[in-house]
Amino acid sequence: MCRPRRRRRHRGPRRLVRGIGVSTDATGDLAAAVRELAALVHGRILDEASAARARRLVAEAAELVAACPPRPRWHEGPDRRARSAALSPFSGSLNVVAPPLTLDRVTLDDATPAIEGRVRLDRLREGPPHSVHGGVLAGLFDEVCGAAQRLTGRPGGVTARLLVRYRRPTPLDTDLRLVAWVADERTRRVHVRGRCEAGGVVTAEAEAVFVRVNTWPASGEAVGGGTATAT
Amino acid sequence: MCRPRRRRRHRGPRRLVRGIGVSTDATGDLAAAVRELAALVHGRILDEASAARARRLVAEAAELVAACPPRPRWHEGPDRRARSAALSPFSGSLNVVAPPLTLDRVTLDDATPAIEGRVRLDRLREGPPHSVHGGVLAGLFDEVCGAAQRLTGRPGGVTARLLVRYRRPTPLDTDLRLVAWVADERTRRVHVRGRCEAGGVVTAEAEAVFVRVNTWPASGEAVGGGTATAT
Numbered sequence: 001m002c003r004p005r006r007r008r009r010h011r012g013p014r015r016l017v018r019g020i021g022v023s024t025d026a027t028g029d030l031a032a033a034v035r036e037l038a039a040l041v042h043g044r045i046l047d048e049a050s051a052a053r054a055r056r057l058v059a060e061a062a063e064l065v066a067a068c069p070p071r072p073r074w075h076e077g078p079d080r081r082a083r084s085a086a087l088s089p090f091s092g093s094l095n096v097v098a099p100p101l102t103l104d105r106v107t108l109d110d111a112t113p114a115i116e117g118r119v120r121l122d123r124l125r126e127g128p129p130h131s132v133h134g135g136v137l138a139g140l141f142d143e144v145c146g147a148a149q150r151l152t153g154r155p156g157g158v159t160a161r162l163l164v165r166y167r168r169p170t171p172l173d174t175d176l177r178l179v180a181w182v183a184d185e186r187t188r189r190v191h192v193r194g195r196c197e198a199g200g201v202v203t204a205e206a207e208a209v210f211v212r213v214n215t216w217p218a219s220g221e222a223v224g225g226g227t228a229t230a231t
Numbered sequence: 232m233c234r235p236r237r238r239r240r241h242r243g244p245r246r247l248v249r250g251i252g253v254s255t256d257a258t259g260d261l262a263a264a265v266r267e268l269a270a271l272v273h274g275r276i277l278d279e280a281s282a283a284r285a286r287r288l289v290a291e292a293a294e295l296v297a298a299c300p301p302r303p304r305w306h307e308g309p310d311r312r313a314r315s316a317a318l319s320p321f322s323g324s325l326n327v328v329a330p331p332l333t334l335d336r337v338t339l340d341d342a343t344p345a346i347e348g349r350v351r352l353d354r355l356r357e358g359p360p361h362s363v364h365g366g367v368l369a370g371l372f373d374e375v376c377g378a379a380q381r382l383t384g385r386p387g388g389v390t391a392r393l394l395v396r397y398r399r400p401t402p403l404d405t406d407l408r409l410v411a412w413v414a415d416e417r418t419r420r421v422h423v424r425g426r427c428e429a430g431g432v433v434t435a436e437a438e439a440v441f442v443r444v445n446t447w448p449a450s451g452e453a454v455g456g457g458t459a460t461a462t
Contacts, residue, residue: 026282030277033286038326042323044297046257048255048256050299051255051296054293054296055292057288058264058292061285062264065275068278070276089358089366094273097356127320135372135390136370138370139367139369146366160397161395166390
């Protein structure tokens with residue numbers, strides 16, 4: 001359906017943004033190791049002694065990390081776009097709760113610019129047996145659609161509306177491809193559409209509306225409350 | 232708006248399902264420790280030496296856990312409901328990528344039975360500045376609505392459709408309350424509605440449709456692909 005660009009691996013960020021406090025190889029490797037531990041905790045029946053010993057090791061690691069200086073939030077100070085990419089709850093390689101999803105710009109066969117997300121999910125994200133949890137898929141759609149709104153070339157906005165139609169099960173342990181593109185653009189609203197494919201079969205479709213806001217939502221004045229934007 | 236039942240703490244499961252391979256106090260404490268480490272990795276700028284040392288400690292913990300016997304997936308064998316609750320990607324205390332959300336049955340002021348979800352999210356789930364990522368909120372809605380469909384007293388189904396309307400920012404570091412109730416029930420389809428409140432203010436609303444399927448989605452025959460059900 002499209003010509004994907006070279007796909008980035010995401011096990012650890014490869015000196016993506018050196019020297020600006022976003023990530024290092026070693027931190028990416030640590031995040032990847034914590035992800036692996038999370039999967040093991042989910043997948044093993046621990047005796048109390050093993051669990052307690054593992055917890056002490058993790059607490060020791062946490063002490064080491066806690067002694068390091070604080071990292072700004074994604075939107076604090078310069079380099080916000082790089083931090084946004086590294087820290088996102090869906091695509092951030094330094095965010096352990098992110099799978100993470102990779103995001104790339106692509107061009108669909110009909111020449112439509114689009115964002116392509118690639119991800120492979122395991123039992124940590126299981127909903128129906130051997131299938132991706134519907135809520136996880138909704139979240140991934142918000143992330144990919146949120147990236148697609150910036151294809152307009154203008155600053156992005158927050159999610160005002162997200163609709164997901166689940167057509168068939170989305171399998172675990174399978175390479176998934178999510179694509180999203182701008183369907184319509186108004187002054188302040190951007191309509192985005194997307195789909196998820198597994199093995200070339202569409203498993204779900206999404207429609208999202210993003211609204212550009214003048215003030216950041218934290219001010220309490222803005223309408224909408226969804227996707228982050230790194231403008 | 233309703234009379235909430237006693238709220239469960241979720242830092243570690245308190246001997247919820249002893250002896251059936253679902254959880255122990257020690258495993259819950261380990262999962263909680265891994266969650267804390269994940270937050271620290273997100274929030275600190277690590278020097279390479281500290282990151283490498285922390286990674287070795289985490290790898291040592293992972294070796295201990297990997298030596299333990301495998302835990303069945305939530306739907307394998309007996310005790311599926313207990314395992315589903317412990318392992319869910321949104322409400323499972325043993326699932327590190329879950330916040331986790333607590334779920335309780337409540338009765339709304341108009342006597343409608345409902346499911347109440349309680350959760351407090353931090354920067355790991357940040358979208359717009361100081362606000363919950365729209366995709367995270369969509370996922371939490373799927374989980375709470377998926378639990379609410381079982382208020383019909385019949386087996387649950389998979390998500391066929393999820394719509395979220397974001398009314399205003401949903402704040403981080405604030406107790407959130409999600410409620411969901413059955414709006415309509417047909418033979419195979421259950422319509423659920425829900426809302427999210429922060430400090431008594433509605434920040435988002437959801438509509439979901441669940442479809443009961445005769446075969447598990449993994450068979451490739453069923454329509455829908457969302458929420459897990461522990462029937």
